[in-house]
Amino acid sequence: QSVLTQPPSASGTPGQRVTIYCSGSSSNIGKNNVCWYQQLPGTAPKLLVYGNNQRPAGVPDRFSGSKSGTSASLAISGLRSEDEGEYFCAVWDDSQSGVVFGGGTQLTVL
Amino acid sequence: EVQLVESGGGLVQPGGSLTLSCAASGFTFSSYWMHWVRQVPGKGLAWVSRINPDGSTTTYADSVKGRFSISRDNAKNTLFLQMNSLRAEDTAVYYCVRSLLGKDDYWGQGTLVPVSS
Numbered sequence: 001q002s003v004l005t006q007p008p009s010a011s012g013t014p015g016q017r018v019t020i021y022c023s024g025s026s027s028n029i030g031k032n033n034v035c036w037y038q039q040l041p042g043t044a045p046k047l048l049v050y051g052n053n054q055r056p057a058g059v060p061d062r063f064s065g066s067k068s069g070t071s072a073s074l075a076i077s078g079l080r081s082e083d084e085g086e087y088f089c090a091v092w093d094d095s096q097s098g099v100v101f102g103g104g105t106q107l108t109v110l
Numbered sequence: 111e112v113q114l115v116e117s118g119g120g121l122v123q124p125g126g127s128l129t130l131s132c133a134a135s136g137f138t139f140s141s142y143w144m145h146w147v148r149q150v151p152g153k154g155l156a157w158v159s160r161i162n163p164d165g166s167t168t169t170y171a172d173s174v175k176g177r178f179s180i181s182r183d184n185a186k187n188t189l190f191l192q193m194n195s196l197r198a199e200d201t202a203v204y205y206c207v208r209s210l211l212g213k214d215d216y217w218g219q220g221t222l223v224p225v226s227s
Contacts, residue, residue: 002154035211037155044205044217045155056213088155090211098171099145099157099210 003028004089004102011108017077020105022089024070028100032092034072036065039104040085048087049074076107084109112136112216114206119221126196126225132189132206132218140164140184145210146191148202149220156202159191160210174200196225 005023012018022034034052037045047056049065052072064075072089089102118130130146146158159170159180168180179192189206203220 033211035215044219046217047213047215050211050213050215054213056215090155092211096172097169099147099160101155101157103154 002103003093003096003100004091006087006089006102006105008103009106009108011110012076012079013110014079014081016079017075018079018107020074020076020087020089020107022072022074022102024072024091024100026070027095028070028091028093029067029072030070031094034065034067035090036063036072036074037088037090038083038085039088040082045088079109081109083107112208114208114216114218116204116206116218116221119204119223121224121226122196123227124196124198124225127192127194128196128223130191130193130204130206130221130223132191134187134189134206134208137208139182139187142209142214143212144180144182144189145207146180146189147205147207147210147217148200149205150202151222157210158204161189193223196223198225201225 036049039045052067053065062078086104088104093100113135115133122128145160161180165182177195181190205220206218208216
């Protein structure tokens, strides 16, 4: 069982907005900044959001992150077929003294 | 161009040892925290270990503490993971990661370590 809880799957049609949620606790999301990763089939994870809501250079503004209390979310607007893949949240956990990940959400573009 | 290239993976028997390497290029290796993260094929991600820029501070996940050792050679721009007493549950793709969780976060392509008799 992952320390951070994500829904196993999400879906949407092209052009739609989809939101993926990540639930944690006071020792991780409640205290530290959340990151989101995209993993396309057969590739390594790629950083989409850091610092709860910051995008690295090159990441489209269709991707946006937010955090409230012990939960975080990743919103993807203007959904495209190439967005299909797995999405993970991650954060430092003070209790475990390590990085913890969500179990991942498989996004399907219908 | 930033590059992280892992090597050293391969089939190992339970109880055996293996050392992974990660060759870094395209950035000032000695300025960054480096991490190892693993992923069982088809499953989620799990953080393994981290090391600070000068190699003086290391941290490990409880699942590998006492069995794995992270180190670095800043002169050769290389990160290592020495893995001992390997178990079937250590089977995974191992990724070398620069500055995990930070804006300079960057992942290598990974190396597969199957642990099986």
